[in-house]
Amino acid sequence: MRKLISLFVSLAVLAPVWGVGSAARAQQPQQRPREGAARGTSNAAATETLIRNATVLTITRGTLANTDILIRNGKIAGVGQNLKAPDRARVIDATGKYVMPGIVDAHSHSMSDAINEGTLSVTSMVRIRDMLNPTAPNLYRELAGGVTTLNVLHGSANTIGGQNTVVKIKYGRPVAEFIFPGAPPGIKFALGENVKRASSTVLPGQTRRYPATRMGQEEVLRDAFTRARNYKRSWDEHRAAVARNEKNLIAPRRDLQLEPLVEILEGKRFVHAHCYRADEIIMLLNIADEFGFKIRTLQHVLEGYKVAKEIAAHGAGASSFADSWGYKIEAYDAIPYNAAVMTRAGIVVSINSDSDERARRLNIDAAKMMKYGDLTEDEALRLITINPAIQLGIQERVGSIEVGKDADLAIWTAHPFSVYSRVETTFIDGDIFFDRQQDLARRPELQREREELLKAEVNRPPTEGGAQPGAPRRRPANHHDDDDVDNGEGDNHR
C-alpha cells in the first residue's frame, strides 16, 4: 500500500509538466510562459519553435556562432542567422547558450523490466520491446542530461541474447510512441566472463549452464549459425518450390529462435556484440566472416585498441566506455585511450553508458576523449551523436543538427564539454521533454503535495505505529547494468 502511495507521489513529481499520456496532456492546464525567456514555453502542440542566437554544435557542419534554429512539425526547418518565425511560434532566446543534438546512447538498459533471459545460451526469440516501462523515473533524469535516443539492449548473460529496441525518450507518452520509427532491428550477442556466469554462484545440485568457457562460446555461435543456415535453406527451397507452382507442399516449421539469425545472415538485423578481450573479439569477427555476416557494433570492446586493425578490416563499429576499467578481470586492460586508438584506425566509435546513472553525463565522458589520445573537439562530439546514430542505422534522422532532421536537441548553459554546463531544455521531435525552469517552477507545489501525502495514515512513521518502510537503495555511480544477473526484478534490482 505504501508502495502505491509512493508510486502516486512519484508520478505526480516526475510526470513532466505536460502530463502523462495524451489524455492527461489534454487535461493539463496551460503553462504560463516564463519570464524573459519566451512566448509559449508550454508544450501544447506548438508547431514551430525558434531558438535564437545560440552557439550551435551541428556535428557534421562545424560549430556556428550566433545562430538560430527553426523547428517546424518536429523537424529542423532552418539553421542560420536572423531566421523568421510566425507569431504563434515558441521563441527561446539562447544567447550565451549552446545547442547540440540530443545524445544517442548506444548501450542502455533503461526502461527494461528485465535485463536477461539467461536460462538458455541462445535467446534470439525474446524481445526487449515486450517489456519496456515508459514510466521509469530514470528516463527523466537522462533527459536532464541531454540524452534523447537509447539503444535498449538485452543483457550479457548469454552468447546470443534477445532483440534490442531503439527508443526516443518520450517520457510521459505511451510506450508505443517511444519506439524509434524505422530503426533497423538488432540483437545482442555477448562473450566473456558474463556469459561464463563467472561470478554466479552455482547451488548444490544445480548444473552449470553451457557454455562455461570461451571455447564453448565459439561453439554456441558456430552451432547456432549452422542451424540457421540449414533453416534458411529449407525455407529457400520451399519458396523456390512455391515459385515453381509445385503442389502439396508442406512449409517448414517456423522457428522463432532461428528466424532472427537468418535475418542476420541476410544482413537485415544488426548484431551488437558485448565483448572485452582482444582474443574473443577476433574470434567473433572470424566466425562472422566465415558465415558471411557483419558485426554492426562491438559493445564495450575494452581491448579493441589491441586489435583495431582487425576491427576496421571487418567494418564493425565500436561502442565503448570512456574510462571505466578494472571492475573485473576482463576489464583490467581497459584504457581510456581506447576510443582514440580505434578512431585513428578508421573505426566508427561511440561512447555509451550501460547505466542509467552514467547516461546523464555522457557529455563529460566524451570530453575526456580530448585528453586521452587527443581527439579533436569535433571527433569527440561525434562519439555521442552522429557516430552512435550511424551504428544504429538512424543517422538520417538524428545525431546532427541539419535541416530536415528530427528536432531532437538540447540547450546547454555552456559548452557541453565543460563540467560547469547544465542542460536547460531537451527537445524530441520538436516537443519539450525536459525544461529546467519548468521543473524548478513545479517544485513548491510538488513539495506541498508530498507533505500532504506524508500525513496519510499509511505513511505514518514506524515510531508512531506505522509500518517499517523498505530502505531506499544506494545506487552507486560505478555500476554497469549489463552485469546484472537478475532475471526480472527490473529497475529496482540494479
Next chain:
Amino acid sequence: MSLTTFSHVAARSVAHVVARSVANVVLRSIAHARRMSFALAALLLFSAAPITSAQQASSTMGTQFMSGTPGTYAIRNARIVIVSGADIENGTVVVRDGKINAVGTNVAVPAGAIEIDARGLSVYPGMIDLGTSMGLVEIPQGANPTVDVAEVGDMNPNAQAFYGINPHSAHVAVTRVNGVTSVLSSPSGGIISGQAALINLLGSSPQEMSVVPTAALVVNYPRAAGGGGFGGFFQQAQANPAEAATARDRQVEQLRKLLRDAEAYGRAMDAANADRNLPRPDADVVLASLVPYVRGERPVVFRADREAEIRAIVRFSEELKLKPIILGGNDASKIAAFLKEKNVPVILGGLFDLPSREDDFYDVLYESAAKLQQAGVRFALSTGDQGAEVRDLPYRAGMAAAFGLSHADALKSVTLYPAQIMGVGDRLGSIEVGKIANLVITDGDLLEARTHIRHLFINGRQVPLNSRHTELYDQFKNRK
C-alpha cells in the same frame, strides 16, 4: 621445496609474460595462503593464473615511477592557484626537501634548482579524495585474491588499511596522473571496519606513502535494513521490521559497549601509569587501538546516507564524545542546519549516485554540495569509489559547481576542505610555504575533463605521468 621457494619459482616463471603488478597479485595471494596447506596454496596459485594470462603489459618504467625524482625545483611563469587566497598571475613556486619552499611573484630561484617553465600553465595543489579504498582492492569482481578491504567479523578496530595497501597497485598511478595526489583509504567490512590511512599516491611502501597512518576509525553505523551503511546495501531487508529494529539496536549496543570498554581501558591504563600501586590491565591491542577515538583525539568516519542514520550517529557521537565525520551523506543536505549546529563535517560520496527515491528531484544529489555550503556545513567531495573511478573526482566538483556551488568552493571541496576535515589543513590542500609539495600543473582549469596535466609533484618529487594505461597505450597505439 618450501612454500617460499615455490612462490618465488612461480613468480619467476610468470614474470616474463605478466605485468609486475599482476605478479604481485599472485605473490600476495600466496602470502595469504601461507597458513594454509601446500595443496591449498598451489590451488590458489592456479586459480590466480587465469587472472594473469589475460594481461600482457610489461612494467619498464623504472624507479622514478615508484618514487619520483627528488630535488629542488622552481616552477616559473605560472598562474598559481593557491586555493587559500587569490590566484597569483605569473609567479614562481619553489619546491625543496619535499615541501613548498616559496610562493610568489618575487621569489628568488635557489642555485641548482631544476627550473620548469610553466608559461601558459596553472599550478594547483593536488586533489584529495577521502572516500576511497585505494590499494585495498585491485579487481573487485571475480578476483578475490586481489581484495583486502573487508575483514571477517563485525568489530575490527585494529584492522589497519595501512597494512593492506598495495603501493604497487595499478590504481595508484592511474589516479595520480589525473591530479588526485592524496586519498583516505578505508576498509569497509562489518560494523567497525578498521582504521583508514591518509596516504600520498607515491611510494614503494605504505611508509613512504603515509601522511597519517591511522587517520580515522571507520564505522558502518548499524541500520534496520541489516548491516550498516554501504554494507547493508547488499543485504536483504529483514522480513519482520520489528526484528530488524531489534537487531539494529542490539548492534548499536554492542558498538556502544566496546567503545565504553575502550574508554575504561584507557583510564585504567592512565591510572596505572600514574600510580605504580594500582593494578595494570592486561594489554589489549583491540581496546588500545580505540582509545584515541573514544577520547576524541582522532575522527570516526561513519558511513551513512539516510537522514535517520545521520541523526542517530550525531546523537551517538555526542553521547560517547566521539569526533564524527559522515561519509556518503546522500541525505545530509536535508538536515544541513542540524549538521551545522552540531559542527559535523560531511564527505559527500554520492554526487553521481542516482537519487534513491522515485520522487526525488533529478538534481537532488548534484546540488547537495551547494546546499551544505550555503548552510555553513563543513564538507568535502569524494568519489566514494574503491579505486578505479577516483580519478573522476574533479568532474564531481564540476557538477557541483554546475548546480550552485561557486567555482572557488568547488575547487576547495577537493583540495583544502578535505585536508581540513582530516586535520591536516596545515600540511595539505593549498599552495602555501611549509606544506607538502603535492602540485599539479595543467594547461587549463583543473576540474575540466579536457584539461591535460603537464607536470606532477608528490612529496616534492617530480613524478612521471605514466600509468598502466599510458603504458598499454604506448604498446598498442602504433600497431600496424
